[in-house]
Structure formats: structure tokens, C-alpha cells
Amino acid sequence: MTVLVLGGAGYVGSHAVDILLSRGYEVAVVDNLVTGHREAVPAGVRFYEVDVRDKDALSKVFEQEKNIEGLMHFCAYSLVGESMEKPAMYFDNNVGGCISILEVMQEFDVKHIVFSSTAATFGIPESSPISEKTPQKPINPYGESKLIMEQMMKWQSEATDMTYVALRYFNVAGAKGDGSIGEAHKNETHLIPIILQTALGKRDFITIYGDDYKTADGTCVRDYIDMEDLIDAHIKALEYLKAGGKSDQFNLGSSKGYSNLEVLETARKVTGKEIPSKMGERRPGDPDELVADSTKAGEILGWHVQNGLEHIIENAWKWHSSHPDGY
Numbered sequence: 001m002t003v004l005v006l007g008g009a010g011y012v013g014s015h016a017v018d019i020l021l022s023r024g025y026e027v028a029v030v031d032n033l034v035t036g037h038r039e040a041v042p043a044g045v046r047f048y049e050v051d052v053r054d055k056d057a058l059s060k061v062f063e064q065e066k067n068i069e070g071l072m073h074f075c076a077y078s079l080v081g082e083s084m085e086k087p088a089m090y091f092d093n094n095v096g097g098c099i100s101i102l103e104v105m106q107e108f109d110v111k112h113i114v115f116s117s118t119a120a121t122f123g124i125p126e127s128s129p130i131s132e133k134t135p136q137k138p139i140n141p142y143g144e145s146k147l148i149m150e151q152m153m154k155w156q157s158e159a160t161d162m163t164y165v166a167l168r169y170f171n172v173a174g175a176k177g178d179g180s181i182g183e184a185h186k187n188e189t190h191l192i193p194i195i196l197q198t199a200l201g202k203r204d205f206i207t208i209y210g211d212d213y214k215t216a217d218g219t220c221v222r223d224y225i226d227m228e229d230l231i232d233a234h235i236k237a238l239e240y241l242k243a244g245g246k247s248d249q250f251n252l253g254s255s256k257g258y259s260n261l262e263v264l265e266t267a268r269k270v271t272g273k274e275i276p277s278k279m280g281e282r283r284p285g286d287p288d289e290l291v292a293d294s295t296k297a298g299e300i301l302g303w304h305v306q307n308g309l310e311h312i313i314e315n316a317w318k319w320h321s322s323h324p325d326g327y
């Protein structure tokens, strides 16, 4: 039986492939290599360079991979700022891809899918931490596209015998412990990679976006989840569905928030580098605090966070310092 990993050459998908293989799963990968990297997928893994929106090409993959036990779906655009500039592109790729995947799953009678949703579906939450009961009110096209995907999955699972788990990630960071795969975006926008690129001297300084938020030190607070913990949740979710678990949604975070300045200090400690920083203006659309309540994932999936911020930054540093220019 095969787990088909859609977007398996991307940052999260490539770690899923790696950990699935290490746990003895048979894996095949689909990726259009627009943001993914062929080098991030081990040579022996069956690889299809296909855009999931191309339904005919995706159907051919399902024809060849006769024994698909479930899908993990990671292919989506995921930058909030970019989505504000190019909303149609986000809906086309994220929602369009999802339509095609659901149609092909139904055609080939594939029963289970675990997919990446996001804390961005919640928008600016009224209270913190954010549980599955918190209302979802996205404030950007990226979050909206993922919420639409969740809703499409819901209706599809009601109409057919397909079941799904939506995993709403908070701030994913980290890398494989040996530093061989990690985060490599063309235009990096995320806090931890930018801090580490500054530690490497590839940037002169990091700008912290605003210190007038309603938080203890005035900088935004986020909940960082380690890549290995995140993938563990996907595997637990797939096993849960295979065991007959009903479709559901889970918020995935460590349930602990760190301010941007705390992240910077931790990175200084881990790397031993000075990491020059400047205080800048707020970045539009940043909520003060996003912290997950992941109690439900613990109760239903038996998932518990193992790794904290230091571990996350240690592994991310192994990747960045050994691959300063990415793949």
C-alpha cells in the first residue's frame, strides 16, 4: 500500500516523505516543482512531475499507483503577503488543485486524505489560545483559500465514503536532524529562516516588524511547531482515518507562544552569533498573538509535542549552515 504525497518536494512535504520512509511506509510523490525541489526527494522514490490541477495527468498517476491507501496533500501557495497581491492565483492553485484531487480520489475510490490547513483560517482571533471551537474568519486570500478547501473536503466526505483530516498548522519551523533537508524558499519571508540567514551573514540585519503589539514585550507572539512533530501528526491522522476515524479538524501547535524578540534571543543562544536586528514598522495583517490549543489532537490522535523552540532552531541552523544557498 502506498501513501501518495502531493507536494512531496516542498518544505513540509519532503519531511513527510522522509519520515514516512523511515517508518516503513511505501511512498510516491507528486510535485510540479514550482516551489519544490527535486533534490529534496530521495532518488529511489517514485516521482511524478505533475501539477495537481491537471486532472488528466493526476488520473494517470492514480492509474499507475494502484494501491493508494491515502493521500497527504501539501501542495499549495502559502505566503500571506503574496496572496494579498495575487488573490486569483491563490484561489486557482489552492482551490483549483483541491477540486481536481477530490474528483480523482472519487473516480479511483481512494478513501483518505490528510491535508495542510492553517492558523490563517482564524484571522484575528477574539481569544487565545485558539481551539477548534474558535470561529474561522480569515483576513487574507491565503487563509480564505484554505478554509474553502476545508469546506470542500467536508462536503465531499458527506457525499461519499471519503474521510479527511484537516491539520491547521501554526508556525512550522525546523528541519531534519542531520540538516540534509530543510526550508528553501526563493523569497524568504519567515522569521526563523531570515534570522538564521542573518546569522550566516547573508543579510546585514533582521527587521522585527513592530513593537507596539498588545504583548509582554510589544512584539508579535507566535506558536512554533517542530517539523518532526508536525509530520508525526500527519501519520497519526492517516492511521486514525485508516482505523475508521471520522473526518475531523485539528489545530497543531505547541500551545506555547514566543515573541519575535524571544525567538531572536533563542537563535543568538543556539548559533552563538550576534545576529544584528532593527526595529521596523508593523507588517500589515499580523495579529498580536497566535497560540494553538492542541488539546483535541492529544485526545483524539494521541499526538503530543516532543520538541521545543531550541530544538527547532538547532535543526534549522544545521540545515541553513550546511546549505547557505538552499538546494
Ligand code: UDP
Residues within 6 Å of the ligand: 080, 171, 189, 190, 191, 192, 194, 206, 207, 208, 209, 210, 220, 221, 222, 260, 283, 286
Ligand atoms: N517577522 C519579523 N521580521 C521578519 C519576518 C517575520 O518581525 O523579517 C515577524 C512577523 O511580523 C510575525 C512573526 O515574525 O510577527 C512570524 O512571521 P512569519 O512570516 O514567520 O510567520 P506568520 O506568523 O506570518 O505565518
